[in-house]
Amino acid sequence: MFKRYLPILEWMKIYDRQMFSSDAIAAVIVTIMLIPQSLAYALLAGLPAEVGLYASILPLIAYTIFGTSRTLAVGPVAVVSLMTAAAIGNIAVQGTEQYLTAAIALAFISGAMLILMGIFKLGLFANFLSHPVISGFITASGLIIAASQLKHILGIEASGHNLLDILLALCNHITQTNLATVVIGIGAIAFLFWARKNLKNLLLRGGLNARLSDLIAKAGPVFVVIITTLITWGGNLQNQGVKVIGVIPQGLPSLALPPFDPDLWQQLFVSALLISVVGFVESVSVAQTLAAKRRQRISPDQELIGLGTSNLASSFSGGFPVTGGFSRSVVNFDAGAETPAAGAFTAIGIAIATLLLTPLIFFLPKATLAATIIVAVLSLVDIAALKRTWTYSRSDFSAMLVTIIVTLVQGVELGIIAGVGLSIFLHLHRTSKPHSALVGQVPGTEHFRNIDRHEVKTDKHILTLRIDESLYFANARYLEDRVYELVALTPTVKHLILMCPAVNLIDASALESLEAINARLKDSGVIFHLSEVKGPVMDKLKRSHFLDDLTGQVFLSQYTAWEALRTPEKAPL
Amino acid sequence: MFKRYLPILEWMKIYDRQMFSSDAIAAVIVTIMLIPQSLAYALLAGLPAEVGLYASILPLIAYTIFGTSRTLAVGPVAVVSLMTAAAIGNIAVQGTEQYLTAAIALAFISGAMLILMGIFKLGLFANFLSHPVISGFITASGLIIAASQLKHILGIEASGHNLLDILLALCNHITQTNLATVVIGIGAIAFLFWARKNLKNLLLRGGLNARLSDLIAKAGPVFVVIITTLITWGGNLQNQGVKVIGVIPQGLPSLALPPFDPDLWQQLFVSALLISVVGFVESVSVAQTLAAKRRQRISPDQELIGLGTSNLASSFSGGFPVTGGFSRSVVNFDAGAETPAAGAFTAIGIAIATLLLTPLIFFLPKATLAATIIVAVLSLVDIAALKRTWTYSRSDFSAMLVTIIVTLVQGVELGIIAGVGLSIFLHLHRTSKPHSALVGQVPGTEHFRNIDRHEVKTDKHILTLRIDESLYFANARYLEDRVYELVALTPTVKHLILMCPAVNLIDASALESLEAINARLKDSGVIFHLSEVKGPVMDKLKRSHFLDDLTGQVFLSQYTAWEALRTPEKAPL
Structure with missing residues (x-):
């Protein structure tokens, strides 16, 4: 019975040298990819960049122990970071101590909820999120995230938690646009789109084998990070108004209990529930896709515990809510990871980076991180799904459309609540007149x-x-x-x-x-x-x-x- | 197509003298019964007594035109009045102009919602209220209402929207209990319980026929009203601290548009929705019971329009939310009402009372009205239903229990939301693992x-x-x-x-x-x-x-x- 909650005991028994080397290689590649991602998603959540690194160390080790997917890579992800920003934005001001405290508390509550759901086998909560609602929600979130990053590309101030607010704020400050920032931002976006489309073929023609070409092409963001950092450093662009990451505290996160503050917990309760369920649904679907490719199985109820402990670990080490990410899990899988140990090795990689590399990214422009986010989330936007769903079912279409519109206009929390409410209503409607x-x-x-x-x-x-x-x-x-x-x-x-x-x-x-x-x-x-x-x-x-x-x-x-x-x-x- | 929305056109075609006399007799009896009820429920809603009379004139005429039940008697009812008090209590202070304005707005929004649901055939909203939830909700509401009236029986000040608050407030003021008030209140309660049990048999033995005995026994509250009013007047008890209804403005309500105040409407939106759905479910179930006895039919979608126009009419004439009431509909039915015209005649009766009788009830003690409410709502309390449901289905039982507990502890709105949420969750849970x-x-x-x-x-x-x-x-x-x-x-x-x-x-x-x-x-x-x-x-x-x-x-x-x-x-x- 104890074993049921510790999947690590199962695969550790058969762990060997060959698995170790596969996992280690995958971990190196994922680490390189995860560093800019974790910094970028921390900024998206409105948090200091180093919090993203903190959320990429202990949570990965927790998942290695408690997770059932062999290849899922856990850490900060785009949609959950956006939801975090929306949840805390109502309670505290970005940049304050309260804001960080609330993020840590959010990870704690979310982790506790996931673990409880896992123990009581309530993974079915995820069933409330019908596919059209999830799909619509992610499309709308992707648009909001992309819009929210435009301020970094333009080098101006603008904030908001829904598309209207963000676009209005952008318009109000558009005159303060910083030219050097725009050049870096647009350049990075252009390179990333180009790399996604052409880099792999170029490498193949250059004589590299298919797998390596694929992995290098997927590491596009890393090149952009290095190049723009060097340019900014060389050209002293921060004096031209290009905003850089700046000083990041060197060293590992210190362990601490999350704040015990019932009022704060109550304020965050609904947000934490939404983040838990959305994060779980996303993560399980990635894990299932990858597991099926190797005829492996994941256990959704144990996944709740795996993700729950990851969030608790994030909270205890000063991080924010995490879940399994799509692109990095695919890279982990393609790079040959064979067991969750790859996640633990990635954690070690990130820990080393936190100790040693932070001075090197002082000159990393925020515009570059914004560019990597924009390119990543725009691939989540699936407008064609609207048309497919319209063709298939009018009632599913209406749930999807309402989710998208409410999310864009009112923000992520109301968006997902409206979508879930409508799809349950439509289902009851459909069965309320039995044949x-x-x-x-x-x-x-x-x-x-x-x-x-x-x-x-x-x-x-x-x-x-x-x-x-x-x-x-x-x-x-x-x-x-x-x-x-x-x-x-x-x-x-x-x-x-x-x-x-x-x-x-x-x-x-x-x-x-x-x-x-x-x-x-x-x-x-x-x-x-x-x-x-x-x-x-x-x-x-x-x-x-x-x-x-x-x-x-x-x-x-x-x-x-x-x-x-x-x-x-x-x-x- | 026009005709579909005007059921009156159907029965008016066959209206004759015999129907008229049946309807008129029923109307006299219902009027006598409705006067104390409408005053009492207005006080329960925290409103001036005359507002209850206003809500018993035009709404009845609207239902006569648009309703499909031949015998439903519309007006203020206990549970909806309690929900009204809870909804407005958060927004305004009892006795102020804002409080009355909010009640009028609530009737307007609720009426508009019902009409929209009727036009779009959304009566299925009522399907969300499973029977255990409704039953638990009404039991809990009955307990809260009874407790809330104890202050009038004791002659003290105490208020609250859930059982705990009310009981605490009563304890805090118990020392200020007024003896004369208690005597009247307890006496009235004792008489009403006795009358309910024994009056009919006494009258039968006294030689009256069965139907008349039954009707007179049901008019028990009227006797209490008359007797305690006379005693208070004769003994000058208002000088002993017995609170009386006092001056009621004589004359018909003036017609006015409800306040156009989007902020207020937004605050009342959820409350209005809950009141609409609960009122509709209660009313339709009464209407169906009575219609079935005569093999008549009601149309649930048209009932939405009937109740919706009644609420609009209430709002336009300074009233508060209304719906079909159980006891008075049964009296209407037993007294021989044959068409909705009986409702219109009742409205005329109440209008005459409003014009002429109000000076006579100056000395009516509030304790008497409280006694009639307590005796009426305690008959709604059905604790045995908990046991029946437990025996039949654990999951239905849990929905019922949660509804009761949350209603008692947190109030009516959260209670019904929790019950509905839980029963939908349990249903999805049940179907989430198909055979x-x-x-x-x-x-x-x-x-x-x-x-x-x-x-x-x-x-x-x-x-x-x-x-x-x-x-x-x-x-x-x-x-x-x-x-x-x-x-x-x-x-x-x-x-x-x-x-x-x-x-x-x-x-x-x-x-x-x-x-x-x-x-x-x-x-x-x-x-x-x-x-x-x-x-x-x-x-x-x-x-x-x-x-x-x-x-x-x-x-x-x-x-x-x-x-x-x-x-x-x-x-x-």
């Missing part, structure tokens, strides 16, 4: 079919309504309406039979409705029967008073009911 | 059955998973997990067939999952097939790219799939 049919006897058989579609025998004193869905609160009222309508429209009816071959569940609301139907039909002189009730449903009904009060009977088969109740046929004259 | 089975061929037949339950033929290269539920966002991820688990545990598998005879719907999330399954199985060298896909589902799949990408085929029957894919049997050695 049902009046049925009659197929002459000469024991079969009963829809009277609108088949030539069947009916009886003016008997109505048989077959219901093709479980009965629960969302459709209980519809059933009542349907029965009352039928009875009101058929003055000759004496018996109403509810035929239940497809009813797998009758919840307490539906039971009340059946009791109400029974009582009201009694008042209007109609006897109420059931037929073909499944065993488990019948067992449950026996625990209520319904069967005692039922005016009619429960028939095992519809045919028995029909034979017992129908008007004897007159002999032909 | 599924690995199936094999029943030897010598074309039938396929669960391999765990039947002796069936299988093939080590083929897995057939039959899924017994529609595929949508809540169970899409489970399907993925299940498939990956199967494939990971069965290294020999080459074909995976998803058998879909019970799948009525595949939403966009489930489509994504099928696409992911297809792609991931492809990566691990397994071919993915479907069998027995229903026509409408297939039509929808054709609108996506899924069928183009599918590595395997779609088979019309599972038997065809089996025959096409299975390993040819070796001839016996």
Whole structure:
């Protein structure tokens, strides 16, 4: 039972030298890629750059111990960083001590929630996020993130948590644009787009093998970081107004308990829940994609614990919320990582970088980091998904569109809440009118079919309504309406039979409705029967008073009911 | 089409003298009963007593025109009045002009929402309120209302919107209890309980006929009102500290537009939605009960319009939110009302009372009104329902219990939100793991059955998973997990067939999952097939790219799939 929560015990048993070397090579590559990413996403979250590095050390080690994916690379990611900024932005001012404290608390609450969900096997919370909502949310987040980084490209001040605010702020400050910054920013963006499209082919033609070419091409951001840092340093561009990362405290993060502040926790509760669920959904989908390629398995419930401990570890070491990232996990996989140990080695790599390399990135322009973010998130924007979903299903499309619009206009939290709310509403709407049919006897058989579609025998004193869905609160009222309508429209009816071959569940609301139907039909002189009730449903009904009060009977088969109740046929004259 | 929205046109055609006299008699009785009720519920809502009368004139006329129940009696009711107090209590102080303005605005917003729901046929919003939630909510509200009225019985000051606050406030002021008030209050309560139990039998024994005895017994509150008013007047008890209704402005309400104040509307939005839905659910269930007794029908969508116009009418005439009330509708029905015209006649009765009788109730003690409220709402409290629900279904029980506890501790709005949220969550939880089975061929037949339950033929290269539920966002991820688990545990598998005879719907999330399954199985060298896909589902799949990408085929029957894919049997050695 202890082992269940420690997947590391399983793969450590078979760990060997060959795995070690594969993992180590992958770790080196991921480390190089993760350094600029972690700095960039910390800035996106409104935090000092070094916090991104802190969030890329202990969380990775925690995931190595508790995670079930062999190749998932954990750390700061774009969407979660944006959600962090939105969550804390309401509570504290960027750059203050309170802001950092709130970020640390957010990682703690989010980690605790994930662990609780994992222990109580509540991964199904993720089921609330339908695919159109997630897809719409990520598209809208990508647009907001890209817009929010434009200020760094232009070298101006502008902030906001939704697209309108950000664009307005940009317009207000556009005159303060700094030319040198723009040159670096646009140059970096152009290079990154070019590299993504052409660098791999160039390297292939240059004689490198396919895998190496691919990895180098994916490391495009690293080249940009090095080149623009050198240019800025050489040209003394920070004196021209180019904003650089500047001094980063050298050394490992110090361990500390997150602040115990119930008021703060309460303020962050909903945000932490949203971040947990969104982060989990994203991470699990990456992990599943990679696991399937090697016929491995991940355990979603244990993933909750893996990500939860990662967030706790982030919180204890002064970091902010983390989760599994798509691009770096793919790089980790492609670079040959075989076990989660690669994550631990990456953590060591980042720790060394934190100790030694920070002076070197003093001259790294913020515009460069913004450029890497913009290019990364624009690949998340999937406008074509809107069209695909429109073609497939109008109701899924509307959930997606509402998510995108509310996210863009009102911000990430309301966006995801609106999307989830709407898709649950639409689902209940869809099941609130279950398929049902009046049925009659197929002459000469024991079969009963829809009277609108088949030539069947009916009886003016008997109505048989077959219901093709479980009965629960969302459709209980519809059933009542349907029965009352039928009875009101058929003055000759004496018996109403509810035929239940497809009813797998009758919840307490539906039971009340059946009791109400029974009582009201009694008042209007109609006897109420059931037929073909499944065993488990019948067992449950026996625990209520319904069967005692039922005016009619429960028939095992519809045919028995029909034979017992129908008007004897007159002999032909 | 115009006619659809005006049910009055239908019954007016057949209106005759006999109906008129039945309706008129019922109206007199309901008027007598409604006067103390409307005063009492206005006080419960924290409003001046006359506002209750205003809310019992025009709203009734609106319902006569737009309502579909022949016997529903509309006006202020207990639970909606409590919700009104809770909604406005956060915004304004009782007794101020702002408080009244907010109540009027609340009726307006609630009316507008109901009408919109009616036009867009969104009565299904009411489906979100499962029966255990409604039942728990009403029980808890009844307890809160009863507790909130104790201050009037004791003659002290105490207020709050949840049980704890109210009880604490009562304790703090208990020493200021007014003896004369207590005598009147307890006396009134005792009489009302006695009357409910014994008055009818006494009258029957006294020689009155059954129907009249019943009606008189139900008019118990009227006697109490008259008697305690006379006692207070005769004994000059208001000088002993007994609080009385006092001066009520004589005359009809003046018509006015509700305040146009977007800020106020926004603050009241959620409250108005909750009041609309709760009021609608309560009203429709009363209307349906009564309609069924006479084999009449009501139209839930038109009821939304009927109740919506009633609330607009209330708002335009200085009233507060109204809905159909249980006890007065039953009295209306028993007294012989035949058409909604009885409601209009009741409105005339209340209008006359407002013009003429208000000076007579100057000496009506507030303790008397509190007593009528307490006795009325305690009949709503149904603790036994908790036990019944526990026996029937643990998950419905938990929804009910949470609703009761949160309502009592946190107030009505959070209570109902928590209950609805939990019941939707539990429902999604229940359907998130659909029933599924690995199936094999029943030897010598074309039938396929669960391999765990039947002796069936299988093939080590083929897995057939039959899924017994529609595929949508809540169970899409489970399907993925299940498939990956199967494939990971069965290294020999080459074909995976998803058998879909019970799948009525595949939403966009489930489509994504099928696409992911297809792609991931492809990566691990397994071919993915479907069998027995229903026509409408297939039509929808054709609108996506899924069928183009599918590595395997779609088979019309599972038997065809089996025959096409299975390993040819070796001839016996």
